[in-house]
Amino acid sequence: MPASRGRVTLTDIARACDLSRATISLVLRGSPLVNAETRARVEAELKRQGYVYHRGAANLRRKVSSAVALVINDLSNPFFAEFAAGVDEALADAGYVTLLGSTGESAERQQAVLSSLLEHDPAGIILSPAEGSDAARVRNLLGTRTPMLVFNRELGGEWDYLALDNVRGARLATEHLIAQGHRRIAFFGGHQDSSSCRQRREGYRAALHDASIAPQPQWLVECAPTRLEAARQTGALFVRDPAPTAAVCYNDAVALGLMAGLATRGRRAGQDFAVTGFDDIPEAAVSAPPLTTVAVEPRARGRQAAELILQRLRDPQSPAMLTIPPARLLVRASSQVVPDGASA
Amino acid sequence: MPASRGRVTLTDIARACDLSRATISLVLRGSPLVNAETRARVEAELKRQGYVYHRGAANLRRKVSSAVALVINDLSNPFFAEFAAGVDEALADAGYVTLLGSTGESAERQQAVLSSLLEHDPAGIILSPAEGSDAARVRNLLGTRTPMLVFNRELGGEWDYLALDNVRGARLATEHLIAQGHRRIAFFGGHQDSSSCRQRREGYRAALHDASIAPQPQWLVECAPTRLEAARQTGALFVRDPAPTAAVCYNDAVALGLMAGLATRGRRAGQDFAVTGFDDIPEAAVSAPPLTTVAVEPRARGRQAAELILQRLRDPQSPAMLTIPPARLLVRASSQVVPDGASA
DNA sequence: CTGAAAGCGCTTACAG
DNA sequence: CTGAAAGCGCTTACAG
Numbered sequence: 001m002p003a004s005r006g007r008v009t010l011t012d013i014a015r016a017c018d019l020s021r022a023t024i025s026l027v028l029r030g031s032p033l034v035n036a037e038t039r040a041r042v043e044a045e046l047k048r049q050g051y052v053y054h055r056g057a058a059n060l061r062r063k064v065s066s067a068v069a070l071v072i073n074d075l076s077n078p079f080f081a082e083f084a085a086g087v088d089e090a091l092a093d094a095g096y097v098t099l100l101g102s103t104g105e106s107a108e109r110q111q112a113v114l115s116s117l118l119e120h121d122p123a124g125i126i127l128s129p130a131e132g133s134d135a136a137r138v139r140n141l142l143g144t145r146t147p148m149l150v151f152n153r154e155l156g157g158e159w160d161y162l163a164l165d166n167v168r169g170a171r172l173a174t175e176h177l178i179a180q181g182h183r184r185i186a187f188f189g190g191h192q193d194s195s196s197c198r199q200r201r202e203g204y205r206a207a208l209h210d211a212s213i214a215p216q217p218q219w220l221v222e223c224a225p226t227r228l229e230a231a232r233q234t235g236a237l238f239v240r241d242p243a244p245t246a247a248v249c250y251n252d253a254v255a256l257g258l259m260a261g262l263a264t265r266g267r268r269a270g271q272d273f274a275v276t277g278f279d280d281i282p283e284a285a286v287s288a289p290p291l292t293t294v295a296v297e298p299r300a301r302g303r304q305a306a307e308l309i310l311q312r313l314r315d316p317q318s319p320a321m322l323t324i325p326p327a328r329l330l331v332r333a334s335s336q337v338v339p340d341g342a343s344a
Numbered sequence: 345m346p347a348s349r350g351r352v353t354l355t356d357i358a359r360a361c362d363l364s365r366a367t368i369s370l371v372l373r374g375s376p377l378v379n380a381e382t383r384a385r386v387e388a389e390l391k392r393q394g395y396v397y398h399r400g401a402a403n404l405r406r407k408v409s410s411a412v413a414l415v416i417n418d419l420s421n422p423f424f425a426e427f428a429a430g431v432d433e434a435l436a437d438a439g440y441v442t443l444l445g446s447t448g449e450s451a452e453r454q455q456a457v458l459s460s461l462l463e464h465d466p467a468g469i470i471l472s473p474a475e476g477s478d479a480a481r482v483r484n485l486l487g488t489r490t491p492m493l494v495f496n497r498e499l500g501g502e503w504d505y506l507a508l509d510n511v512r513g514a515r516l517a518t519e520h521l522i523a524q525g526h527r528r529i530a531f532f533g534g535h536q537d538s539s540s541c542r543q544r545r546e547g548y549r550a551a552l553h554d555a556s557i558a559p560q561p562q563w564l565v566e567c568a569p570t571r572l573e574a575a576r577q578t579g580a581l582f583v584r585d586p587a588p589t590a591a592v593c594y595n596d597a598v599a600l601g602l603m604a605g606l607a608t609r610g611r612r613a614g615q616d617f618a619v620t621g622f623d624d625i626p627e628a629a630v631s632a633p634p635l636t637t638v639a640v641e642p643r644a645r646g647r648q649a650a651e652l653i654l655q656r657l658r659d660p661q662s663p664a665m666l667t668i669p670p671a672r673l674l675v676r677a678s679s680q681v682v683p684d685g686a687s688a
Numbered sequence: 689c690t691g692a693a694a695g696c697g698c699t700t701a702c703a704g
Numbered sequence: 705c706t707g708a709a710a711g712c713g714c715t716t717a718c719a720g
Contacts (some may be wrong), residue, residue, distance in 0.1 A: 007407075007489065020707045025699060050487050055463040056400045057697035061712045063380050067464070070444075074429060076643075078627065081425035085418060088444050092457065097464050100414075100432050100442040114438065119399040120411070120441050123707060142395050145351065227630045256630065263632050282420065286571045286600065288632055299420075309701055313469075353713055364691045369715060379689060401713035405696045 008049045016045050028053060034119055063269020065123040068309060071101040071113055072128045078266070078281040079251070079298050080128065087126060094310055096123070103130040104190070105135075112142055115312045122146065124309040127153045131194060149309045151301070154195040160312060162305050166196050169294035169327030170203030173248045173276040176329055178211045181338050182246040182274060186219040188258055189230050190250030195220065197225075197250055200278065204248050225250055227257035234261025245339035246274035255291055259334065274335040289333035296327060349527065352393045360389050372397060375456030411465040415445040415457055416472045422625040423595070424472065427495070430646020431470060440467070446506035447474040449584050451481075458485055468653040472496045472624075475538060486587040491660065493653045495645070504656060506649050509648060510622075513638035513671030517592045517620040520636070520673055522555045525682050526618060527588040530563040530581055532602055533574050534594030541594055546671055548592050569594055571601035578587050578605025589683035596625045599635055603678065618679040633677035640671060 008215040010028075013022045019042065026034050027042040043188040045051075053261065058284075059065055070087050074079045088098045099122055110130045117125070125148040127138075135157035142148060149160040168319075177185050187204045190197030201220070208215050218240050223233040230253065237244055249255035255277030269275040270289040277284055277293035284291040304325070354372075358365045363386065370378050371386040380385075389395075414431050416424045432442045436640075443464055445457040454474045461469070462485065469492040479501035486492060493504040514531075521529050524648055531548045534541035545564070552559050562584050567577040574597065581588055593599035599621030603613040613619040614633040619627055621637035628635040648669070 009695085011697080016477070021697090022699080023706055026706090029699090033705060038705080052487075053463045054404075054697055056405055056465055056467060057712090058699070059712090060398075060401055060404060060714090061697080061699045063712065075419060075425040075432075076422075076429055077675055078420075078422060078425070081419040081422070084444075085420055085446065088419070092445070095460075097461065097708085098444040100428075100444045101436070102429065102432055116439075117441065119397045121398060121400055143396075216474070231630065243492070260630050260632055282571070283600075283627060286575065286604050288604055352714085355713080366692085366715080367690055367712090370690090373715090377689060382689080398713050401696090402715070403696090405713080405715045407696065581701090 007054070008051045009054075010231055012049060013045050013051055016049070016264045017042055023153050059121075065121045066095060066118060067097050067099050067122045068128050068306070069099040069101060069114075069117040069120070069125045071103060071110065071117065071125065073105045073130060074102050077253070078283070079253075079279050082281070082298035083128070083302040083305070086299035086304075087306045088302075089299075090303040090306035091310075094306070096310070099255060105130045106284075107132040107134065111137060111141060114138065118142070118146065124148065124251045126151060126183040126305050126309055128152045128154075131191070147309065147312045149305055149312070152196065160308060162301065163324050164196070164296050164301070165201035165324045165327045167203035167206070169278060169296070169329075170200035170248060172203075172327060172329040173278070173292070173294055174207035175211075176331060177210045177246045177248065177276065177335060178207060178213070180246075180274065180335070183213055183339070184216075184219070184242060184244040184246070185213070186220050186221060186244040186247040188237065188247040188249045189223050189233070190225055191222060191253030194225075200248075200250060219244055223254070225254055227253045227260070228291065230254040230257025231261040231264070232257075234258055234265065238265075246335070247276070249275060249277050251283050252277035252279040252291060252293055255293065255334070256283065256287055257288075259287065259291070264286045270333040270335065270337050272337065272340075274339075276335050281331060284330075285332070287334075292335035293330055294327050295330050296325075301325065346583040351398070352395045353398075356393060357389050358385065360393070361386055371532060373619040399550075400688060401514060403465075409465045410439060411441050411443050411464060411466045412650070413443040413445060413461040413464070413469045415447060415454065415461065415469065415663075417474060418446055421597070422627070423505045423597075423623050426625070426642035427472070427649070430643035431650045432646075433643075434647040434650035435654075437568070438650070440654070445447075447473045451476040451478065454633060455481060455485060458482065462490065464484070467492065467657050468492065470495060470649050470653055471499075473499045475507075475535070476480040489597045491653065491656045493606035493649055495649050496540060505650060506645065506652060507668050508540070508640050508645070509545035509668045510546035511550070513622055513640070513673075514544035514592060515551045516547075516671060517622070517636070517638055518548045518551035519592045520675060521555075521592065521618055521620065521679060522551060522557070524590075524618065524679070527557055527683070528560075528563070528586060528590070529557070530565060530588040530591040532565045532581065532593045533567050533577070533598030538569075540610070544592075544594060552571040552643040563588055567598070569598055571597045574598040574601025575605040576601075578602055578609065582609075589681070590681075591620070593619060594620050596621035596623040596628050596637055599637065599678070600631055603631065603635070614677040614679065614681050616617050616681065616684075618675075618683075619680045620679050623650045624674060628674075629676070631678075637674055638671050639674050640669075645669065 103110040128151045151162045178271045220235045223229040277291045280295040282291045356364045472495045495506045521646045546655040565580045567573040624639040
């Protein structure tokens with residue numbers, strides 16, 4: 001019987017049990033209406049024929065969806081990989097399936113990916129926008145039927161938004177370096193046109209301001225938020241004297257790249273230069289030296305994002321909310337160094 | 345009009361254009377049968393009403409599926425994250441959507457995840473089996489309707505299988521260390537009951553054998569394939585004299601953990617101990633020192649896995665194939681050290 | 689080149 | 705407690 005190529009359907013089971021399809025449907029969804037003996041018979045037959053529920057057909061009829069689309073830049077970034085893991089975990093627990101999409105940081109590709117995912121009728125969307133995303137174009141694609149949660153970067157428009165507390169995080173890191181005695185502190189990495197980078201710089205500047213330190217233009221070094229680019233840009237920190245003695249990095253990838261860049265110049269983070277990161281990706285704890293960083297717990301943020309979008313599905317009327325989890329500083333060896341001028 | 349809550353359907357467009365649903369359907373799928381003027385009218389109306397195609401309904405009618413399920417252990421592992429990125433990339437290019445599932449290395453959870461994903465009617469499945477997976481149970485769940493590609497670990501059963509050339513990779517790494525003059529070479533990390541670990545040990549042993557080196561039992565150190573566990577187990581390499589001067593590690597995570605463990609003991613990979621990894625995760629190139637490792641190109645493997653399953657969908661009759669991409673050794677600084685006895 | 693009818697696998701009132 | 709009928713949004717022969 002299972003040798004047959006075709007799918008086993010409700011109708012097959014109904015015929016075999018000499019019942020109507022309606023009754024089988026009730027059994028499948030655990031309705032208390034159906035007689036215990038009947039239920040047992042049906043369940044045996046379901047197992048015997050290897051029936052598998054066609055959720056798509058049921059969803060079509062019921063006009064519901066059990067999928068949520070997750071659109072991110074790229075899983076290669078551990079931050080997003082952790083985030084995605086958290087999203088998937090929480091969605092699975094709630095009985096939803098995750099439709100994956102990645103944009104590779106391209107706004108064009110993002111349009112294509114969203115449009116393709118929409119055809120699969122997701123109940124909701126979680127989007128970490130690619131750089132250069134245009135809110136109007138996205139809205140035009142989505143219409144107003146599909147709720148979306150925007151994560152990590154601002155996108156304007158009337159969507160739910162889950163943000164990291166970038167200002168506070170960068171401020172904490174900067175204050176920590178100031179407390180160690182540093183006065184010449186760089187902000188290293190990231191692109192100025194990314195909202196998260198702007199916010200982190202703002203926190204950095206605020207901390208300097210509170211300590212009556214005037215930030216120097218050469219303390220701001222831009223670079224793509226990757227390890228490799230950061231390593232390449234390391235030299236830019238030391239072109240002028242007096243050079244900074246510490247750097248608040250845009251994120252952990254950049255910080256790890258900077259530490260590698262320092263090493264190739266015979267310097268060592270935590271020994272003659274202080275470095276802080278942002279994200280607390282798993283590598284941060286095991287790098288050499290371990291990296292002082294701002295914990296944002298991407299996996300927990302992923303779970304949170306999933307829960308927010310699920311909540312929005314239940315209550316479509318509730319106003320779009322802005323949730324900002326508090327950032328927390330993890331002090332490790334990479335920043336545990338006092339500047340030369342202040343030591344001894 | 346778009347203010348209405350309901351979905352815009354074919355019927356809405358047909359009514360607005362005073363045509364039948366069949367004609368609209370033809371337009372949607374780009375049939376050449378339909379009159380150019382009619383097509384233009386329809387397309388304008390589709391745009392005007394913000395129509396979005398319901399692929400699920402079409403698939404139901406056509407008895408096809410445009411989804412492929414991807415089931416892995418955990419996206420936290422960069423190896424799997426890269427693999428998943430490759431799979432998603434290739435599937436998207438082919439017009440498929442990726443249904444994500446993760447098992448957290450639990451065979452129980454794997455059953456649950458597979459069973460849930462099956463209800464979403466995937467055209468095929470890509471599975472990297474959790475440790476302790478049981479082929480019979482999986483087969484019982486899947487039946488014979490849904491083709492599956494097994495990746496990375498053996499699972500038995502009649503499925504397509506995409507394997508890394510573990511034996512060859514480990515052999516290459518070991519031969520490289522021998523060529524540097526090492527004679528006491530450990531195999532570090534992994535669990536003996538994982539097929540990939542067994543295969544890598546086999547390659548290691550073969551290389552030793554060819555060099556007439558008798559492997560010592562204390563050169564085999566097991567540990568969970570994570571950075572943290574590897575760092576914790578580092579001491580096990582040095583409990584007896586003479587200690588190994590080099591280690592072939594189960595994978596990159598383990599190798600990075602070992603390098604961290606060495607650092608805390610005042611040793612440094614590439615200076616007084618040689619280390620090789622396996623996988624070539626992105627960190628390997630930027631660790632301090634950079635890690636000599638076996639490139640398996642997880643992203644390319646992901647694309648390959650996607651292409652294999654898509655091919656199987658086109659040709660269900662072709663026999664299950666075993667594809668083994670050649671492993672390649674990337675020599676970097678972590679292994680560029682000659683043992684004490686051999687130097688000077 | 690376009691339309692009427694049937695059907696994919698399920699669920700939902702409504703009867704009985 | 706169970707069944708007959710209609711319908712979710714689409715496609716597919718078959719006519720014309």
